[in-house]
Amino acid sequence: xxxxxxxxxxxxxxxxxxxxxxxxxxxxxxxxxxxxxxxxxxxxxxxxxxxxxxxxxxxxxxxxxxxxxxxxxxxxxxxxxxxxxxxxxxxxxxxxxxxxxxxxxxxxxxxxxxxxxxxxxxxxxxxxxxxxxxxxxxxxxxxxxxxxxxxxxxxxxxxxxxxxxxxxxxxxxxxxxxxxxxxxxxxxxxxxxxxxxxxxxxxxxxxxxxxxxxxxxxxxxxxxxxxxx
Amino acid sequence: xxxxxxxxxxxxxxxxxxxxxxxxxxxxxxxxxxxxxxxxxxxxxxxxxxxxxxxxxxxxxxxxxxxxxxxxxxxxxxxxxxxxxxxxxxxxxxxxxxxxxxxxxxxxxxxxxxxxxxxxxxxxxxxxxxxxxxxxxxxxxxxxxxxxxxxxxxxxxxxxxxxxxxxxxxxxxxxxxxxxxxxxxxxxxxxxxxxxxxxxxxxxxxxxxxxxxxxxxxxxxxxxxxxxx
DNA sequence: TTCTCTATTGACCGAATCGGTTAATTATAT
DNA sequence: ATATAATTAACCGATTCGGTCAATAGAGAA
Numbered sequence: 001x002x003x004x005x006x007x008x009x010x011x012x013x014x015x016x017x018x019x020x021x022x023x024x025x026x027x028x029x030x031x032x033x034x035x036x037x038x039x040x041x042x043x044x045x046x047x048x049x050x051x052x053x054x055x056x057x058x059x060x061x062x063x064x065x066x067x068x069x070x071x072x073x074x075x076x077x078x079x080x081x082x083x084x085x086x087x088x089x090x091x092x093x094x095x096x097x098x099x100x101x102x103x104x105x106x107x108x109x110x111x112x113x114x115x116x117x118x119x120x121x122x123x124x125x126x127x128x129x130x131x132x133x134x135x136x137x138x139x140x141x142x143x144x145x146x147x148x149x150x151x152x153x154x155x156x157x158x159x160x161x162x163x164x165x166x167x168x169x170x171x172x173x174x175x176x177x178x179x180x181x182x183x184x185x186x187x188x189x190x191x192x193x194x195x196x197x198x199x200x201x202x203x204x205x206x207x208x209x210x211x212x213x214x215x216x217x218x219x220x221x222x223x224x225x226x227x228x229x
Numbered sequence: 230x231x232x233x234x235x236x237x238x239x240x241x242x243x244x245x246x247x248x249x250x251x252x253x254x255x256x257x258x259x260x261x262x263x264x265x266x267x268x269x270x271x272x273x274x275x276x277x278x279x280x281x282x283x284x285x286x287x288x289x290x291x292x293x294x295x296x297x298x299x300x301x302x303x304x305x306x307x308x309x310x311x312x313x314x315x316x317x318x319x320x321x322x323x324x325x326x327x328x329x330x331x332x333x334x335x336x337x338x339x340x341x342x343x344x345x346x347x348x349x350x351x352x353x354x355x356x357x358x359x360x361x362x363x364x365x366x367x368x369x370x371x372x373x374x375x376x377x378x379x380x381x382x383x384x385x386x387x388x389x390x391x392x393x394x395x396x397x398x399x400x401x402x403x404x405x406x407x408x409x410x411x412x413x414x415x416x417x418x419x420x421x422x423x424x425x426x427x428x429x430x431x432x433x434x435x436x437x438x439x440x441x442x443x444x445x446x447x448x449x450x451x452x453x454x455x456x457x458x
Numbered sequence: 459t460t461c462t463c464t465a466t467t468g469a470c471c472g473a474a475t476c477g478g479t480t481a482a483t484t485a486t487a488t
Numbered sequence: 489a490t491a492t493a494a495t496t497a498a499c500c501g502a503t504t505c506g507g508t509c510a511a512t513a514g515a516g517a518a
Binding site: 284285286296297304305 | 475476477478479480
């Protein structure tokens with residue numbers, strides 16, 4: 001649990017500079033376990049219903065606390081939403097910087113590495129991917145501009161996944177196999193695995209991971225020339 | 230356009246027996262083009278926001294008509310929702326009965342066939358799959374019971390997709406390849422292709438179809454023993 | 459025990475939106 | 489011009505919205 005402290009310290013810095021001194025301090029002083037429960041409730045709610053259609057009452061109920069307490073912690077619904085966004089952005093960025101190894105050139109190893117990163121992030125907040133995906137399509141005037149600001153300032157952590165596929169070793173493929181097509185398959189595959197229903201337990205994630213390993217190995221064994229296996 | 234007349238006739242029968250004489254007649258008498266626009270708006274809205282969080286105003290705006298007109302056509306929000314469900318169920322069932330060929334035993338051909346069916350259904354109502362998927366998770370008390378009734382009465386058109394994978398010819402696979410694993414990959418693959426953002430034009434669907442053909446061929450060519458290619 | 463201070467909530471606010479109705483307007487056809 | 493049908497703007501009471509606040513519950517110090 002100590003691992004997530006880093007993100008919160010970073011986040012406190014950022015938020016305070018933007019929104020002066022805020023009720024957020026109240027939130028940061030409660031036990032991390034309670035923090036997580038509230039954040040996860042918000043991520044699930046915002047992720048499935050978008051900003052507008054998510055009511056603070058819904059989130060409070062899902063978190064098992066009163067609505068008033070959420071306003072005590074975050075001040076406004078908008079502040080809660082943007083806090084979630086910054087938090088997820090930071091977690092994703094930290095996880096990526098910490099675990100991604102650019103020296104891995106093998107096609108499948110790279111993709112597995114990226115999936116591991118996503119899974120690690122989802123172990124912290126299972127609804128994170130669903131939320132971030134919904135942010136991408138969020139169009140409500142009340143938050144649209146601020147989303148842009150945060151995402152561009154954050155250097156767009158998710159764009160890297162695109163870049164991450166580059167510079168891989170495609171000579172290993174059998175003749176007649178189009179690596180781009182394989183890449184498409186793998187993207188669909190990993191997306192499908194991870195963007196499913198957000199209510200996933202730790203066990204589910206581990207099972208998911210193993211299944212993904214199996215699939216990738218299957219493809220690797222049949223798409224690579226024999227000398228590269 | 231004449232193809233969809235069948236569904237509506239069937240549906241009229243069903244609905245009238247359940248909900249006596251309803252304002253639905255008004256709806257069925259307007260041009261099919263306008264009907265489609267309203268239904269598609271409802272499917273998108275219900276599919277992305279669920280029953281509760283979808284307001285009739287939202288749907289009316291998306292369909293480019295006034296809210297009052299929707300009540301003129303359907304009477305209540307609930308009736309509109311259930312009409313959508315019955316319509317989609319009928320379309321899916323008809324499409325399946327019409328196109329599915331149980332004599333096709335080849336693993337990949339079967340999956341391609343099922344995807345073709347889904348794509349054909351989505352050409353009629355692009356948001357259909359998204360909506361039906363959301364129905365599966367719908368939990369609102371106002372419609373929950375009626376959903377169960379309709380789905381069980383309709384013989385569960387989507388359960389067949391599970392059955393449809395059975396009885397296929399698995400001897401064609403190379404040794405060491407687990408057909409169940411291949412099946413998992415294909416399910417993820419086709420799901421990923423078809424459950425993406427519902428706002429898809431006809432062109433997108435055709436492109437999607439071609440991409441899917443490519444992927445399936447790639448897998449087939451590398452997973453089957455040579456004598457079966 | 460009593461006092462204090464803080465964490466938390468139930469009850470409440472005005473405003474907005476909800477599902478649904480209706481009277482009036484527009485378009486159409488004779 | 490008139491009768492009829494299609495469509496909507498305006499409205500209804502009820503609910504829910506984001507947000508506030510005074511009251512309560514709870515933990516520690518005395």
